[in-house]
Amino acid sequence: MARTATQARESGGSALLSIGQVLARLNPEFPDLSPSKLRFLEERQLVTPARTESGYRKFSSADLDRLRFVLTMQRDHYLPLKVIRGYLDDMDAGRQPSLPGGATPAASMLSTEKRRSxxxxxxxxxxxxxxxxxxxxxxxxxxxxxxxxxxxxxxxxxxxxxxxxxEPRHLRGFRAAAERELGLIESALIPVARRKDASSRAKAAELAREIAGQLEVVRGSIIRSALSKL
Incomplete structure (x- = not known):
């Protein structure tokens, strides 16, 4: 059930943020984040912002941390939203789950990723x-x-x-291989990408990450199989 802005403020103890303020804080780390993407994540129940009496979304500092976690898991580990949501649901229930591949320890679930010069x-x-x-x-x-x-x-x-x-020069083919995989993903997204509404764009971005994750599984299996023959 959606919280009111007053309930969120009383429970969080800090000022609530508008969509524009959330974007201002997260866009330096996640340039592709947009209002439609935020609404898409809300539709998928990854975050539940409060609502004012006029219906405007308001985000707490906990919502901001949760969004940063979700976006980091998508960007850095190519995890599907359903996997991330299952992890967060377990955390909300007081359990100590683990993500596939040990992507992030439960103890540091919502930590902010360090950025380095x-x-x-x-x-x-x-x-x-x-x-x-x-x-x-x-x-x-x-x-x-x-x-x-x-x-x-x-x-x-x-x-x-x-x-x-x-040396790095020996690995130049990795970028070319990644671009070929990107071509496969773009081809698979054509039916969704033809629809120009914001919801479809967000769905296409999520589907792209899911496909990338599955390609990573296949690639890893091929390498492990080849190594077993050495």
Missing amino acids: RDELIREAGATVMLFNDAISASLILPAELFGEDALQVLRSLVELQKSGI
Whole structure:
């Protein structure tokens, strides 16, 4: 049942945010987030903002953390919304669930992802400036002002691969393979993408993440099968 803005304010103890204020806070981390995407997440019961007497949505700080978690799980781990919702439902019920692949420990469910400068990223990964630059040149890490956990994991992996003589230039094909997979996903989305309404765009984005997750499962299986023959 939807909360009123007064109930949310009394339970949360902090000022409530409008859709515009939520976007202002989250867009630096999630540039694709839009009002239609927020409404789509509400329709899927991932977040339940309060409502004013006039029907306007108002978000608490807990709602903001919940949204950041959902968006991070989609972006960094390609988890379908139904999986994320099941995880959140278990957490709300007081259980201690785990996400597929151990994506995020339950204890840190709604933590804010740390964003790092280039120098911080290089230092935390134990990399060199040359390795970082090579990773950018090979399109293994995309240029940015700030970098998240995904970039850190990639750079750490490149540090370890370098110890075995595998350099970023050897992995240029990874970007080409990713672009081929993107072509498959775009083809699969054509029936949904033809509908131009906001709800359909949000559904297309969610379906794209689900397909990407399934492709990741197939790719992992192929690699494991090949390794077993070595």
